[in-house]
Amino acid sequence: MENIVFLDRDTVAPQITIRRPDFAHDWTEYDRTGAADAANRLRDATIAINNKVPLRRETLAALPKLRLIAIAATGYDCVDLAACREFGIAVSNIRGYATHTVPEHAFSLILALRRSLVPYRQDVRDGAWVRADQFCFFNHPIRDLAGSNLVIIGEGSIGQSVASLGRAFGMNVMFAAHKGSTGLGPLYTPWEEALALADVISIHCPLMPATEWMIGMKEFRQMKRQPIIVNTARGRLVVEEDLEQALKQGLIAGAGFDVAASEPPPVESPLMRLLDYPNFILTPHTAWASQEAQQTLVDQMIDNIENFVRGEPSNIVE
Template identity: 40%
Template sequence: MTEYPPSNDSITSDARQAPCDAEKKQVVFLDAETMDLPSLNTSALDKLDAEVTLYQQTHADELVERIKNADAVLVNKVVLQAKDLQQAKQLRYIGVTATGMNNIDRDYCEKADITVQNVEGYGTDSVAQHTLTLALNLATNFVAYQRDVRNQAWSASSHFCLLNHPVVELAGKHAVIVGHGELGKRVEALFKAMGMQVSIAARPGKQDDPRPHLESLLPNADVISLHCPLTEDTDKLINADTLSLMKPTAFLINTARGGLIDEEALYYALKNKQIGGAGLDVLSVEPPPVDHILLKETLPNLLITPHNAWTGKGARQKLLDSAIAHLSAHLSSCLSDPQG
């Protein structure tokens, strides 16, 4: 593709004739803007045996019209509910360009024989790097010192350095990780490389997990890093009760899902300096409203990034390549099942 359309416009790629059907399969990417495709190698997308239409964004009132004739859909965060999917009579495949699938009515898809396929593991390095970045920024008060330099506080200092913000060495400190999949293991390795002691908390809701429960680890934790999915067992896992167990110097890191944290409870814990700080890459509502409780005022012990831990170029390329490979395999299956 040589041109990327402005928001809400679409572009249709020329692709080879589907080998098992007189008509090309119709593939629709509902929110291609979330991938920043112009920065990636899209040759695999161009070579699909299908007619591919890319929409930068898709709003709720545009959804049915865009999927009603689709055989397959690629989607990142657009919500696909049963009432909309029912209008897509040809739809047999939904490829999620993410790991989480909370935006898809999977119960309906199972009943309607629609395959839902996500992508796992693509962002391990990117998210782990971001997790460590948040922890290091909190430990070194990096943002505060950078602000002091810009505000000429260093230039006005009577000494060669500034010492007005505390700096913590992570070496020797205790990190607690919640969620020990591929990403949690990578973060564990990075923390250990920094000389930290690492404990892995039991999986929330899993009664037979022999590892220590989170509540028993929090009183001695210097860094708590969340890498678990959002489920009924993990919803508001970090709340007023768990925050009350933490050290006043503890740092909380969340690069997983915003709903893991009771944001109102966190706001008061930070404002009252009940904990040392928090570094968040996710919030419960994204994009957040301007009056979001964690955004309505500047808290010096809070760092928030705009859900971009996963966006390393290498990670996005892996994500695109994997999503297209899954889709291509689905399309190729019509060789043995022409009705597929």
């Protein structure tokens, strides 16, 4: 009988129904699990369900019964893959579930920033419309999306969906070439050229050694058109201290972030220091979290577990 342990059930909304696998099993779930508690909670597990709990070599080495880690997400940087290969532990992840929810959230941020929705709402709350003594007022910039240049970093399914939305708004869509790479073909605009042409930058690439901290002050200074930058991917893709300075110096027109280098960010972090800026929006890593997307995610997660036990593993991370 399989022994399944879900380490962090609270990372999926409580209203989402998680069906039980169609084979004999014991099921244990914990709301949250600290890294120090993971080994003890998984000591008898054959299958672990995990979203964000770090599972490193020393933990995995203590789990000889573990056969599968089913990641309840697309990203798997919380798991030591090399150690999993060494110990014969398969790792599965979730794919293709967020092609509507993340692009819609990204465009919510893009629209709000380009049209200054947040500061205008605050002005109305503060009485500025009453004091204006006419039908409107012009305290903040308003820019159309039509005719502007949308640069997408990351050409996977989510990036492609963002491109489709951008074209529907009449934007000129470009995919930035991978930083430091050349000869990638006609789909791509060279990295530095893309930064210089961008009116809007939307980030949708994975976090890996080649992309960690890929946007810093050097890159902000290359953004000649003072774009807005939106990050719904991973926090450590952008140097947060440099983002803060870029906003303060006017190198960019605004920023919308759904992710942070450390989540939740500490109160003294650069992103938290920017919360009072009218051209900055921070949301709590919820771009992925529409009810429809979450249900698709957990259904696929259970499919992965059932397929593995059936001997037909799916979505295995190599």
